[in-house]
Amino acid sequence: MGGIAFSYHLRSLFVRRSATLLTVLGIGATVAVVAGVLALQQGFERLYTEAGREDLAVFLRPGATGEGDSVFSRDRGRRLINTVPEIAVGSDGQPQASMELYLAVRLRRVSTGGETNVPIRGVQPGTFTIRAGEISLLEGRQFNPGQDELIVGRSLVGRIRGCELGGTLVLNTTPFVVVGIFESEGPSGSEIWGDLDRILECLERTGPSRVLAQLKPGSDLAGISARLKNDKVVPAQVMSEKESLSSQTEMLSAVLRFLGAFLGVIMGIAAVFTATTTMLAALADRTHEIGILLASGFRPVGVALGFLFESLLLGLLGGLAGCLMVWPINGIETGTTNFQTFTEVAFGFRVTPMVLLVSILFALVLGLLGGGLPAWRAAHLSPVKALGRR
Amino acid sequence: MSLLRLVPRQLLRHPLRTLLTIGSLAVAIFLLCILRSLVTTLEATATTARNDRLWVQSAVSLFVGMPAWYPDRIAQVDGVQNVARWQWFGGYYQDPSNFFAQFAVDPQEVVEMYPELVVVEGSAEAFLAGRNCCMVGRGIADDFGWKVGDVAPITGALFPHPDGADKAWEFEVAAIYEPGARNFDDRTLFFHWKLFEETLTKPDESPGVGAIVVRVKDDADPSTVMGAVDELFMDGPQRVQTTTESEFQAQFVSMFGNIPFFVSAIGGGVLAAVLLACINTMLMAAREQRREAGVLKALGFSDTRVGSVLLFQSLFLTLVGGGLGMFLAKGIEPGVLGAMSAIMPGFMIETETLGLGLLITVLAGLVAGILPALATRNLTVIAALGARD
Numbered sequence: 092m093g094g095i096a097f098s099y100h101l102r103s104l105f106v107r108r109s110a111t112l113l114t115v116l117g118i119g120a121t122v123a124v125v126a127g128v129l130a131l132q133q134g135f136e137r138l139y140t141e142a143g144r145e146d147l148a149v150f151l152r153p154g155a156t157g158e159g160d161s162v163f164s165r166d167r168g169r170r171l172i173n174t175v176p177e178i179a180v181g182s183d184g185q186p187q188a189s190m191e192l193y194l195a196v197r198l199r200r201v202s203t204g205g206e207t208n209v210p211i212r213g214v215q216p217g218t219f220t221i222r223a224g225e226i227s228l229l230e231g232r233q234f235n236p237g238q239d240e241l242i243v244g245r246s247l248v249g250r251i252r253g254c255e256l257g258g259t260l261v262l263n264t265t266p267f268v269v270v271g272i273f274e275s276e277g278p279s280g281s282e283i284w285g286d287l288d289r290i291l292e293c294l295e296r297t298g299p300s301r302v303l304a305q306l307k308p309g310s311d312l313a314g315i316s317a318r319l320k321n322d323k324v325v326p327a328q329v330m331s332e333k334e335s336l337s338s339q340t341e342m343l344s345a346v347l348r349f350l351g352a353f354l355g356v357i358m359g360i361a362a363v364f365t366a367t368t369t370m371l372a373a374l375a376d377r378t379h380e381i382g383i384l385l386a387s388g389f390r391p392v393g394v395a396l397g398f399l400f401e402s403l404l405l406g407l408l409g410g411l412a413g414c415l416m417v418w419p420i421n422g423i424e425t426g427t428t429n430f431q432t433f434t435e436v437a438f439g440f441r442v443t444p445m446v447l448l449v450s451i452l453f454a455l456v457l458g459l460l461g462g463g464l465p466a467w468r469a470a471h472l473s474p475v476k477a478l479g480r481r
Numbered sequence: 482m483s484l485l486r487l488v489p490r491q492l493l494r495h496p497l498r499t500l501l502t503i504g505s506l507a508v509a510i511f512l513l514c515i516l517r518s519l520v521t522t523l524e525a526t527a528t529t530a531r532n533d534r535l536w537v538q539s540a541v542s543l544f545v546g547m548p549a550w551y552p553d554r555i556a557q558v559d560g561v562q563n564v565a566r567w568q569w570f571g572g573y574y575q576d577p578s579n580f581f582a583q584f585a586v587d588p589q590e591v592v593e594m595y596p597e598l599v600v601v602e603g604s605a606e607a608f609l610a611g612r613n614c615c616m617v618g619r620g621i622a623d624d625f626g627w628k629v630g631d632v633a634p635i636t637g638a639l640f641p642h643p644d645g646a647d648k649a650w651e652f653e654v655a656a657i658y659e660p661g662a663r664n665f666d667d668r669t670l671f672f673h674w675k676l677f678e679e680t681l682t683k684p685d686e687s688p689g690v691g692a693i694v695v696r697v698k699d700d701a702d703p704s705t706v707m708g709a710v711d712e713l714f715m716d717g718p719q720r721v722q723t724t725t726e727s728e729f730q731a732q733f734v735s736m737f738g739n740i741p742f743f744v745s746a747i748g749g750g751v752l753a754a755v756l757l758a759c760i761n762t763m764l765m766a767a768r769e770q771r772r773e774a775g776v777l778k779a780l781g782f783s784d785t786r787v788g789s790v791l792l793f794q795s796l797f798l799t800l801v802g803g804g805l806g807m808f809l810a811k812g813i814e815p816g817v818l819g820a821m822s823a824i825m826p827g828f829m830i831e832t833e834t835l836g837l838g839l840l841i842t843v844l845a846g847l848v849a850g851i852l853p854a855l856a857t858r859n860l861t862v863i864a865a866l867g868a869r870d
Contacts, residue, residue, distance in 0.1 A: 110761055117757040124750035131743070154646040156577060159544060160639045196542045197722070205735030208543060263541045264717045294541060295719070357512050358751060361505040365758040368501050372765050425743075428736035433543060435738060 100401040107373060111405065114369040118409025118457055121362040123416035125355045126442065126450040130420060132347035134441040135429075139340045142277020143333030147221065148177075148312060150302040150327045153320065157339060158193040159432055164298040165190070165291075167325045171302050175319075177310035181220060188304035189217030192291055195434040196262065196283075199252045209251055210434045211241075211262070211283040213290035213299070221305045226279075231256050231271035234285055239293075241285040242271035246437035250426060254283070265293040278336065281426070281437045303332070342431045359457055362409075366461025370402050374465045381469055382477030395470035399462045406458020410451040417442055417450070484777070484786055488793045491770060499798065502762040506802025506845070507809060509755035514810035514838050515817070516748050518830045520741045525827065526730045532703060534594060536729040537693040537710055540722035546689025547719050555693055558709050560701025565590035566674055568691040571639030572650065574625055581621050583635060583670040585677035588616075594696045597665040603629035603656040612676050615652035618667035619659045627654050633670065640681060650680070666826035695723070752841065759849035763795050767853030774857050775865025788858030795850025796843070803842025807835050 104111045150171055155161035163171070172178065172188040179187045192213035197206055216236065219226065234240035247254040254260070258269040260283070267285060274280060287299065306312070316329040330338075374381075381394055421442040428435050492499045537555060539545040546568070556564045570583035592598065592605050600608075601619065607629075608616045615633060627633055634649035642648040652672045660667050695710070697703050707723040714721050724732075770791070777787045810830055818828045 109764060113757045113761040113764070117754045117761070120750050120754035120757065124747050124754075127743075127750070128747070154638055154641050156638055160571060194542050195544060197540065200735070203735070206732045207736055207738070263720055294545070354512070354747065357508055358754060361508040361755055361758065364501040364505040364508075365754075365761060368498050368758070368762055368765075371495075371498060425739045427738040427740050430736075433736075435736065 100397060100404060103373065103377065104401060104404060107369075107376070110369050110372060111408075114365055114405055115408045115412050117365045118362050118406060118454055119412030119416055121355075121358040121457070122410050122413025122450045122454045124358060125351055125453060126413055126417040126446050127420060127440070128347060128351040128354060129446045129449060130417060130440040130442045131425075132344055132351065133443050133446055134438045135347065135436070136337075136340050136344050137441055137443075138278055138436065138438045139336040140333070142225075142275075142279070143331070143336040145331050145333050146306055146308070147332035148304050148306050148310075148315065148329055149332055149335040150304070150319070150329050151300075151335075153326045153328050155328070157335075157432055158191075158300045159195065159434075161300045162296075162298055163190070163300070163302065163325070163327075168299050168302050171325050171327060172304065174325075175304070175315065177306050177315055179305040179307045185217075186304070187217060187221055188302055189215040189221060190287060190299035191215070191218060191301050191303055192287055192294075192296055192298075193300040194294060194296065195432070196294075198254075198260070201250055201252055204252075207251070207435045208428065208433055209247065209254075209283060210278075210281065210432070211285070211290065211294075212279070213287035214284055215287050218303065221303060222275075226273050226275045229272045229274050231269075234270055236286050237289065238286065239265060239267045239289055240270045241267045241283050242273050243269055243283050244280040245272055245274045246281045246424065246426070247283065248272055250437065262290065262293045263295070267293075278339075278436050281435065302327075339429060339431045343427075343429055355453060359453070359460075362457045363460045366402060366405055366458060367464055369405065370398060370462050370465035371468075373401070374398070374469055378472065378477050381472055382474050382479075385472065385474035386478060391470040391472075394472075395466040398466035398469045399459065402462020402465070403455055403458045406454045406456070406461070407451070409457065410454025413450055413454060414442075414447050417446075484782060484790050485793060487790050488797055491766065491790070491794055492797065494769075495766075498762060498765070502758060502798050503802040503805065505755055505758045506799055506842070507805035509751050510803045510806030510838050510842060511809045511813075512751050512806075513748050513841065514807055514830055514834055515813075516744050516751075517834045517837065518810075518828065519825070520744055521831050521834060522825055522828050523734055523737065523741065525829070525831075526734060532725045532727060533697050533699070534726045535695040535697060535703060535707055535710070535723050536726060537695060537721050537723045538691070538729075540711075540720040545719070546691050547693070547721060548689055551690060551714070551719075551721070552693050554713060555695060555710055558706060558713070560698050560706040560709075561695050562698045562701075563590055563594060563696040565594060565694045565696075566690045566692075567591075567694060568674070568677065569639070570635070570637065570670075570672075570677075572635040572637045574621075574633070574635055577638065579625070581668045581670065582666075583672065585674050586671050587674050588671065590696075591671060591694075594694060597661040598658045599661040600656045601659050603654070605656055607655040608671075611653060611655055612673050613651065613653055614655035615670050615672040616656040616658055617654055617670045619657055620667040621670065622654070622657045627657075629654055629657065635670070640677075643680060652676075660826070668826075694726075752845075756845055756848060759795065759799060759845055760852070762798070763791065763849045763853045766794060767791055767857055770857070771860060771865050774860060775862050775867075778860070778862045778865060784858045788854040790854075791857050792847070792850035792854040795853070796846035799842050799846035799849065803838060803845070806842075807838050810838075811835070 151161040168190040172186050181187045194211055195208035196211050198209045199206055229245060234242050241260060243254045256269060256272060259266050312331055319327045319329055384394060420440045422439045424437055424439045426435050426437040539547055552564050552566055565587045568585040570585055572583055573579050588609050608614050617627060631654045633652045633654055636649045642650055697706050703725060710723045711721060774787050814830050821828050
């Protein structure tokens with residue numbers, strides 16, 4: 092005879108339900124905190140990685156670490172668009188490419204009045220051709236080229252002063268009117284868009300930050316990149332949009348992952364202690380029963396495994412409780428500064444299947460560790476002494 | 482006879498359980514202290530800066546410079562004693578991941594305006610004397626192994642060297658400083674404005690001036706000066722925003738957005754978990770001690786006194802655990818300070834934080850102890866004596 096019936100363990104957890112409940116909730120709170128941080132990290136990272144396209148190429152100044160510190164003159168940008176043969180040609184016979192200016196401007200939060208940096212993007216009509224289907228207007232209308240008009244991403248509405256239909260944003264000394272609100276997957280949902288030329292002029296910028304281009308199917312991005320790196324006329328570094336976006340997540344993602352791991356370890360210690368306390372009490376209560384089990388032929392290993400199993404069950408229940416606790420934050424929008432671009436991005440918590448899986452595994456590990464010592468003790472009970480206990 | 486003597490005895494009845502509970506609490510209070518200190522350190526950045534130094538920046542964007550003639554114009558404003566140009570250089574040493582701040586500055590003015598820059602190796606005079614000299618913080622000097630007399634090669638990501646993007650700018654280390662005030666970081670490199678300006682020869686590369694730091698005369702009112710400077714350029718060409726240094730720092734704190742709130746929320750989760758652990762332990766203790774409670778009651782001890790034994794056990798547990806946690810947190814403080822100096826200089830666990838930790842500890846002890854204490858108080862002698870473990 093080796094194993095002990097499953098129902099025996101279920102019932103013993105139920106008999107000691109107040110301790111079981113407190114332990115499960117304790118593990119649950121631990122799991123929920125870790126899962127919450129992971130959900131934040133997932134929300135942030137997926138915002139960038141899911142939106143990026145492989146068939147779009149981003150051209151930046153050589154040596155630039157991102158759009159923020161990249162600049163081309165207008166002529167050079169134009170030249171790039173006209174001379175790179177891999178850029179797709181539209182039905183109008185024109186290269187499907189757009190020059191874009193990117194700058195983080197100082198604006199104030201609605202809630203606290205505190206200052207933050209919001210990205211503004213000056214675009215050419217080409218951007219909308221390339222992004223057909225990705226950008227949709229929710230309210231108002233498109234800005235007119237050549238006019239002092241802007242459209243703002245939905246995530247900014249209600250968070251940033253002036254970012255509402257009919258609102259005014261002053262760029263240096265020129266007032267611009269918000270004529271539309273757009274929705275877009277990815278970080279551009281936290282951006283302000285307007286006409287490239289008007290914004291270049293009003294912000295007194297020397298030229299656009301990047302060139303965005305639709306590539307012909309099957310184009311060799313690495314090849315373009317190698318060729319343009321040392322180009323005599325317009326040197327540029329080239330990458331896919333996906334690559335360009337994911338490169339902006341490394342720093343904050345690493346910080347959040349570290350925070351999750353740090354909290355997991357520290358709070359995990361406390362949770363393991365709680366589980367151990369509970370299982371030790373269970374052991375003390377059941378010493379007599381265990382004596383009977385051992386005397387009737389159950390092997391010590393079986394008894395120990397039984398305790399581990401019970402503890403794992405505690406962990407599993409705790410993990411499920413944690414998942415339930417963290418579930419309501421799924422989708423809640425929040426914002427922080429991505430210190431790689433120095434701009435604020437809005438994103439939602441994402442309780443992804445990965446987050447849930449990690450949470451459950453984490454909870455099981457907590458249960459296993461918490462059950463270790465009690466299981467060891469149970470296996471080393473002498474049947475005679477155990478039976479002798481009241 | 483005082484029943485309080487029973488408190489340590491009862492706790493020693495299950496030494497392992499007592500240790501585990503104390504351990505949980507220590508860990509939780511440790512974590513709470515560290516988390517809270519991250520927030521207070523961040524906030525302190527803004528409050529410890531000086532108010533006689535004003536920062537003038539473009540009102541448009543952090544990344545936009547001001548025309549080169551602005552500093553001279555600002556220097557003429559009433560109440561301005563001195564102005565210094567600052568420009569974020571945005572370079573790196575060898576690899577982009579070696580991130581630290583470099584600024585091109587007016588060296589004389591910066592040395593005068595910032596008594597916080599305490600030169601510990603080399604000398605400020607040597608830094609001022611050589612146009613290609615730089616002054617670096619102790620933190621980066623140690624990290625990169627720079628000594629006085631060494632050349633620090635910095636690749637200009639934002640301002641590529643005119644001889645090619647791969648060529649590094651070279652600055653001779655003439656002085657190493659240590660911060661003379663909390664929250665003044667030790668990871669900045671200062672080099673001469675002249676060298677910066679003269680190396681970037683092409684006109685379209687001229688960056689303007691990133692920031693202008695204004696030292697206000699001692700008898701002048703900073704807010705009047707701020708208003709006067711902003712007024713100068715109200716109609717362009719580039720609007721400016723003048724703030725006190727502490728407001729300037731507060732901008733960066735504000736950028737963190739909701740993060741401080743999340744840290745507090747995490748603290749709430751930690752607290753909930755550990756409170757449950759304490760309640761668990763105390764409920765177990767109350768159950769085990771029922772018969773003894775009955776005996777004490779039968780001997781004539783009042784219900785309240787018998788119940789209070791449990792409350793005091795709870796308080797004793799949490800105070801030892803919480804105290805240990807605060808002790809650990811304080812002990813690890815220098816380590817965190819060192820590890821985080823790059824992102825968050827001046828990490829410190831303030832006395833208020835420890836006070837908060839103590840408050841939480843006592844509250845946890847009360848909450849965890851009150852239910853078992855009440856239950857024990859309300860037990861009848863008969864029921865208590867008849868109880869089985």
